[in-house]
Structure formats: structure tokens, C-alpha cells
Amino acid sequence: MIRFSLKKASQLLGKQFQAFSTQQNLIEIFIDDVPHKVDPSATIFQACYSAGVIIPRFCYHERLAVAGNCRMCLVEVEKSPKPVAACAAQVAPGMRILTKSEKTRIARGGVMEFMLANHPLDCPICDQGGECDLQDISEQYGYGDSRHNEYKRAVEDKNFGPLVATSMNRCIHCTRCIRFSDEYAGVTELGTSGRGRNTEIGTYIDKMITSELQGNLADICPVGALTNGPYAFTSRPWELKSYDSVDVFDTIIPLIQIDTRGAEIMRVLPRIHEEVNEEWLNDKSRQAFDGLKKQRLTLPLARDAQGNFADLYWPDAIQQAAKKLQSVKGEEIVGVIGEFADCESIVALKDLLNRFDSDNFEIRGTGVPQLDADFRANYLFNSRITGIEEADVLLLVGTNPKIESPLLNSRILRATRKNNLKVFLIGPANDLTYNYVHLGNNASILDEIANGTHPFAARLKSAKLPMILTGAGVLERVDGNAIHNALKKIAQNSPVINAQQGWNGFNLLHKDVGRINALELGITARRSSVPPKVVILLGVDNNLNAQDIPKDAFVIYIGSHGDEGAYYADLILPGATYTEKNGTYVSTEGRVQTTKLVALPPSGAKSDWEILRALSEECGCALPYDSLEEVRYRIAELAPHLLKYDYIESSVLGQVALKPESSKQTISATPFRDLIDNFYMTDAISRQSVTMAKCSTAFNPHKFSTFKQL
Incomplete structure (x- = not known):
């Protein structure tokens, strides 16, 4: 399971610190009496991992904000009166760090003793067994006997929905789930209440988590408090055989790992790809696989004169x-x-x-x-997904990335917080998990922006690296050609197309991969x-x-x-x-x-x-x-x-392709509509999925499972 084993953590941190070796202002520190050159902005934890020294942790996660509340990463620092939390302390010139000293071992052992004081003896029945960070670390730092004789605390399990099963007695309060929900999912529903032994993690008011990325909570939980609900009690990790593949439900095509037992698929997990899905996966891509074996066609069928089907060889x-x-x-x-x-x-x-x-x-x-399939720049996400992190202005046209591509929406969320990305929307005013300026829901606004009569036209021209993201459903309208031409004109009249900086911010978000495949093969x-x-x-x-x-x-x-x-x-x-x-x-x-x-x-x-x-x-x-x-x-x-697998062929004719075509068609005043009614049931596979049916009932009880006609 993608739960950041020490090997995977080392791989990720190694990538993060490749840039450090090229910088000139490195400082020298000593880790276990061995000198190392590190970046002065690094923490002790990062410096140790870049040097190949492994430090145990629970609350620290490479992609989340530092919490520093598990204290498992304590190390001894020379001249420091007590052990220091490596994840939250910055390195200093000449610092001497001891990760294998007796003082460090005792400190970590004490932390582990406190964690196990209230942890239930659930290992034989816990779904996390075999993939549990607590199991692995306690094997090295745990004591044979406990000095705590008090009764273990008892915490009521929470109902987070059909995708995440809870056993809150096992929770060690690392707060990874809280930080992920806020920073990546964009929902602030999870938090802590109480103090000391009475501390609990939950939604305070009893409710389910409403996020299309909530399945990742089970991945980042270092213990068995949050587990994969549909997978619970079905198999053990050592029984499974893993295959590397990709997901086709989401058009950004995240990388996935498919675990099977015999001929049956047991679970789907994300794989790490920094430029696509990082290490996350949306809930439909993760759980809709059970629809693969429901209502399958297994024999050729022919319709007779009465309208009934009969088997054929x-x-x-x-x-x-x-x-x-x-x-x-x-x-x-x-x-x-x-x-x-x-x-x-x-x-x-x-x-x-x-x-x-x-x-x-x-x-x-x-x-x-x-x-038209003749010019790839007309129908691709030209700036690439990572371009969201570079843009300073984003115009969303007739799209709701929160349900059309939740992983892409997560990138936009973090760009608004870290890079001060400003988002503007033309379309239905949906909750996108981040703040945006709603310009209206009238397609004719695009003509005003293209002609320079709309106030946003000036804002777009003053941007350094602006981006336009259009939903594919927009082009299926009767006035789709006119909308496409207006978007091209906007791109040409603003820095959306900037040849000097190699920037092409004209992007299209498709709803299915079959259309992209056909266009790439030259089929119009x-x-x-x-x-x-x-x-x-x-x-x-x-x-x-x-x-x-x-x-x-x-x-x-x-x-x-x-x-x-x-x-x-x-x-x-x-x-x-x-x-x-x-x-x-x-x-x-x-x-x-x-x-x-x-x-x-x-x-x-x-x-x-x-x-x-x-x-x-x-x-x-x-x-x-x-x-x-x-x-x-x-x-x-x-x-x-x-x-050329895992490669993007550049569109060298981008500017030429984006020139507006001559057309007498005009944009109608018909407002944009949401393309997807129900995120959990959008295709033949997910509509047959029992898990997706449960999610649809729990999160969208009054919506239908279909694409809307535009």
C-alpha cells in the first residue's frame, strides 16, 4: 500500500533534495560524526534523509505541513539540553546531530511507550496488519514490557461514509488526516476536540466527509484508525500480487497499482508520479473497480424479431x-x-x-x-498539469474541476494558497474548495472579453502567465464553434500565448480518454x-x-x-x-x-x-x-x-493552431450547465459498482447517474 515505507520516503526525499547539491551556499553539519553538506533551509529530518540516515516518524509527511506532535523523530543535538524534534528544527552551521546515541534511543522508546499505552491489541484483526508504520517502528523501539497499568481509553468510532472505515481506539493523533483534508481536499470538516486522553479526531458534528479524495485518508494514516472501507477484512497484503497500471476514469490518467488475489481484483492504490497525480487518487478511480465484474457481457447476443436477445457462437x-x-x-x-x-x-x-x-x-x-484533429494545441492541456503551479491568473470556462478531475482541482487549490493564483469563473457558481471571482454564467461574456470591453480583459492582459481552462462539454453546445473561436481570440490577445517564455496557457479538460485517443490518431x-x-x-x-x-x-x-x-x-x-x-x-x-x-x-x-x-x-x-x-x-x-510512453510530445504549431477560424456562428446567451450530475456514477463501469452506488446514495441522494445533455 502507498503508505510511505522508509524506502519510498527515501526516494521522494531524494528527489526533493537533488537541487540542494547544486547550490553554492551549502553549510556543513555532522550527522553521527560524519560531515555532510546540506541546504541551510533544510530541517534536521530532511538533512538526515538526504544523507541516507533514516529517522522514524508518524506525524511527518513529505507533502503536508509540519505538525511536530508525535515526537517520534527525536534526535540528540550537541549542546541542546533535551532531544529535538527533527521534523520541526532547522539545521545550523556546524551542528552535530546524533541519531543513534543512547539518549536518542531512550527518548524514542519513551515516546513509543506512551503511544502503545492506549493502543488496543488489535494487530491480528486489524486491516493495517503488514502495512502498519506503528508495527514496524515498535519492533525496533518498543519495550518488551509496559509500565502503564491503567485501562486503555475507549473512543467511539466515527461514520465518515462508505469509503473510509474507522477504528478510533487506534488513533495516535498524528493529524495527518486533518492536514490532508484541509491542504489537498479543501474541506475543513476534520479536526480535534478535547485534551489529553480525551482528545478525539472527528467532524465534531456527526456527519460524513464530503470530498472526492477522501479515500487517500486511509493511505496516509500510519496506524489502523482509518482504513479502506470496501477492502476491509477481504485479504491480507502478503496474499496479493501487484501490477502497475494507469486509471482511465480521470482524463489526467493517474498512475495506479492494482492488487489481485488469483483472478480477482482486490483493491486499487495510487502510484507516485510528481507531474500527474503525485501520490493521490480520486475515490471513483480507487473504488469503482468492483463494477468490472457486474453485469458483464460474456457471450455474443443477437436481437430477434420480438426484440429479445439470444446467445450466439x-x-x-x-x-x-x-x-x-x-x-x-x-x-x-x-x-x-x-x-x-x-x-x-x-x-x-x-x-x-x-x-x-x-x-x-x-x-x-x-x-x-x-x-479538429489537425492541430493538437486546439484540444490539449497545453501548459501541462504542472503549469498550474506557475500561472498567476486562471479563467475557468464552463467546467467544474472538483468533480470532473478532483486531482487537478487539488492542484488549483494549493496554487491559490502557495502561489497566490487568482481564479475567475464563467459558469455555474459551484463550490470548488477555493475562493474565486464569479464573472457570470453567460457565454456571451467571452465575446466581451475577446473584444476588450469586459473589465476582466485588462486583468488578463496584465497577468504574467495567465491560463484558460475550458471544459470539453462547452464545445458540445450548438454554439461550440463560436465559443472555441472566442477563446482562441482571447488567448491571442493576451499573454495566454507567450512564445518568448514558452508559455501556452490555452487548455482543454476532456471528460473521457476515448475522444483524446481518437484525436491523437488524427480522427475528426x-x-x-x-x-x-x-x-x-x-x-x-x-x-x-x-x-x-x-x-x-x-x-x-x-x-x-x-x-x-x-x-x-x-x-x-x-x-x-x-x-x-x-x-x-x-x-x-x-x-x-x-x-x-x-x-x-x-x-x-x-x-x-x-x-x-x-x-x-x-x-x-x-x-x-x-x-x-x-x-x-x-x-x-x-x-x-x-x-513514447510517459512522454508529452510538444505542439510546435501551437500559436498557428490557435488562430480563430472564420465562422459566422455567434455565441448564444444560453447559460453553461454542469456536465456531470453525479461524480460517482458517470460511465458503464461505475454505474455497475456497488461501492459507487453506496456513495451516490450517501452523498448525492437526489441526483441521477448520468451525463447531462448540453
Whole structure:
């Protein structure tokens, strides 16, 4: 579990202190009589870790503010009358620090004795067993006998919601959960009450924690007071096998670790990536995996004349689909790309349609054509996620990053506090966990800013590194082209585009990775004027409109769940999910990542590209690849940068691409609307998740689980 073992802490601190060795004003200190050069702004704790000396701690966390209340990091400092808390004391020239002296050992042992005085003997039944910092540190510093004979205190457990299970008797008051909630989640619901033995951590007024990042509380808790609720009592860490993969629910594509026992996924945890998700994960990405095994499609299905589905053998299903494709003209075939479609599947679909002389693709559920794939700067998060930490002005247009990308919103929150980032919003006035200036909810305000008649235009021009962040749902409006052009004009007339400083603050936040993958492969949404007679839905389960699919059209659905897309289907071909295949995905900032095959798909289901490959052979136009490696060679022909994993290919034509296009369309006065009704249930997988259903009931009891139509 990402609980900052000593090895992981050393890796993180090593990165933080790489800059120290390049500075000229280093000072010399002595750690256990060994001289070391360190930065004068470092604490004793940081200096020791940079020197490879490990110091135990509970309350200290590399990303949180220093609390200094556990005292486990006590060290002996020469000429100091008593041990010093290493996490809160700054180094000084010539300082002599002793981390292995007898005085240090006794001090730490005393702290450990006080901690264990009230800690229950729960190790055999505690979910933290095997991953507990208290267990590990007490093994070295704990005494064999305790001198405390008093009864252990008893604290009532709290109800934080369905994601975080509590056992407050184990709490050691490190306050990591409080600091994380305030600094990263942006909610001030957690705090302490009482003093001494009566101290408790909770919400004071009995309530659940309302944050999309609350699952991280279980990760940072050093003991078993806060644990992963859905995972509780299901397995032990030594029973699990871990796989490194990425998450596709969030379009920034956080890195994750998937733990399995046999063929079953037991839990999902974050992995460290400083430029993307640091070490955090949103609750849907962490807990929606149980929807992977609910209501799965395991056999091909065909709709009969009465509207009922009947099972088919794979050869019969492929033969039926091939006959339909061969019976129509190429211009009458349309391929619709879904929200979780990987690059391999999209390439196979593109090549198959091209064999029939069709280039009709839809990469949204709505029929409004937007986003040209010719220029990447038009549809990417050009400043990168880390650019939020550099910007001084941020304009949010028609987006709610708190529920569209909670990890991205957390970055904005910290930038407002640490870098004095000023946030302005055009759209619904939602709670974003930080202060912002609401400019209104009228799309025509963008025209005023572009023409320089709005007061914010002057504020934007005076900024050094301003940024515009637009929600992808904005461009799905009927006036999406006009809005896009207005945003481009604003970017060109202000330092949002600053070539001298290499700054491009024109950013788009996508809602699904399938659209990004299609655009990166050069696929732009287009349809012929001829009504389609065959529609291929590649994992499409959101924003499907009945009027976009003619009643007489034959619909082939390739997907993993019997969700919305299956309702329109005449033929269903069961596919694989992101944990059941090796797939290539591109994040909203253009970073290429790959998922890993963690568990085989259910019996009868196949990888999407394999289904399309088999279909092409039955049609007599076999695609020229038989393995994953060959598919990726084909991807390299279309977009070579998609084989550069964990890398962002720069958009050298950014300024040219952002020039407004000639258009007679005007922006309507229709206000922006929230894209997502319910954060916990937005797609085919999360809608089948029992855990997400519990969260939806607990946190959004009056909302529906769907995307709103714009």
C-alpha cells in the first residue's frame, strides 16, 4: 500500500533534495560524526534523509505541513539540553546531530511507550496488519514490557461514509488526516476536540466527509484508525500480487497499482508520479473497480424479431456482422468511438472502415462537429498539469474541476494558497474548495472579453502567465464553434500565448480518454449526408441520442457491459475492460500511458481490436496485424509519438493552431450547465459498482447517474 515505507520516503526525499547539491551556499553539519553538506533551509529530518540516515516518524509527511506532535523523530543535538524534534528544527552551521546515541534511543522508546499505552491489541484483526508504520517502528523501539497499568481509553468510532472505515481506539493523533483534508481536499470538516486522553479526531458534528479524495485518508494514516472501507477484512497484503497500471476514469490518467488475489481484483492504490497525480487518487478511480465484474457481457447476443436477445457462437456472430457490412455502401457505415476506447481498438476500427471506403466517425454522443484533429494545441492541456503551479491568473470556462478531475482541482487549490493564483469563473457558481471571482454564467461574456470591453480583459492582459481552462462539454453546445473561436481570440490577445517564455496557457479538460485517443490518431468527427445503415458502437455508453441512430440501421455494439449502448444494439460482441488488456491511452495533457493485463476477460469476451481483426477477415479485407506489437507498429505509422510512453510530445504549431477560424456562428446567451450530475456514477463501469452506488446514495441522494445533455 502507498503508505510511505522508509524506502519510498527515501526516494521522494531524494528527489526533493537533488537541487540542494547544486547550490553554492551549502553549510556543513555532522550527522553521527560524519560531515555532510546540506541546504541551510533544510530541517534536521530532511538533512538526515538526504544523507541516507533514516529517522522514524508518524506525524511527518513529505507533502503536508509540519505538525511536530508525535515526537517520534527525536534526535540528540550537541549542546541542546533535551532531544529535538527533527521534523520541526532547522539545521545550523556546524551542528552535530546524533541519531543513534543512547539518549536518542531512550527518548524514542519513551515516546513509543506512551503511544502503545492506549493502543488496543488489535494487530491480528486489524486491516493495517503488514502495512502498519506503528508495527514496524515498535519492533525496533518498543519495550518488551509496559509500565502503564491503567485501562486503555475507549473512543467511539466515527461514520465518515462508505469509503473510509474507522477504528478510533487506534488513533495516535498524528493529524495527518486533518492536514490532508484541509491542504489537498479543501474541506475543513476534520479536526480535534478535547485534551489529553480525551482528545478525539472527528467532524465534531456527526456527519460524513464530503470530498472526492477522501479515500487517500486511509493511505496516509500510519496506524489502523482509518482504513479502506470496501477492502476491509477481504485479504491480507502478503496474499496479493501487484501490477502497475494507469486509471482511465480521470482524463489526467493517474498512475495506479492494482492488487489481485488469483483472478480477482482486490483493491486499487495510487502510484507516485510528481507531474500527474503525485501520490493521490480520486475515490471513483480507487473504488469503482468492483463494477468490472457486474453485469458483464460474456457471450455474443443477437436481437430477434420480438426484440429479445439470444446467445450466439462467436463464428456465427462475426459472420452475421460481416454480412451486414458487406450489404451496404461504405458511406452508409458509421463508427462511434466510446469513452474508454484504447488506441489499438480505434486504429483497428479506423482501418476496417477505411477498407469499406468509409471515413464516417463520431467521437461524441452529440452530433455537433467540433475539435479538429489537425492541430493538437486546439484540444490539449497545453501548459501541462504542472503549469498550474506557475500561472498567476486562471479563467475557468464552463467546467467544474472538483468533480470532473478532483486531482487537478487539488492542484488549483494549493496554487491559490502557495502561489497566490487568482481564479475567475464563467459558469455555474459551484463550490470548488477555493475562493474565486464569479464573472457570470453567460457565454456571451467571452465575446466581451475577446473584444476588450469586459473589465476582466485588462486583468488578463496584465497577468504574467495567465491560463484558460475550458471544459470539453462547452464545445458540445450548438454554439461550440463560436465559443472555441472566442477563446482562441482571447488567448491571442493576451499573454495566454507567450512564445518568448514558452508559455501556452490555452487548455482543454476532456471528460473521457476515448475522444483524446481518437484525436491523437488524427480522427475528426465527421458524417456523410447519407443516413447510416450500419452503426458500430465501440464501447459507447454515454450521450447516445436515439435521433442519431436511424430506426432501420443495424447497430453492432462492442462493449464490456450491457449498458446504454446495448439498448440500441442489434448485435452485441462482448469486449474487454481496461484491466483486461494491454492498451494505449493519452491523457488530457497529451501524455501517453499504457494499461496492463491484470485479469483475463470473462469467458467468451475478447479484446476489442481482436474482434475487429476477426471481423475484417470474415469480410474478406483482413487487417495486416495479428498481434499487439503489430497493432502498435500500425499506430506508429499514424502517430509515432504514441509509442513514447510517459512522454508529452510538444505542439510546435501551437500559436498557428490557435488562430480563430472564420465562422459566422455567434455565441448564444444560453447559460453553461454542469456536465456531470453525479461524480460517482458517470460511465458503464461505475454505474455497475456497488461501492459507487453506496456513495451516490450517501452523498448525492437526489441526483441521477448520468451525463447531462448540453
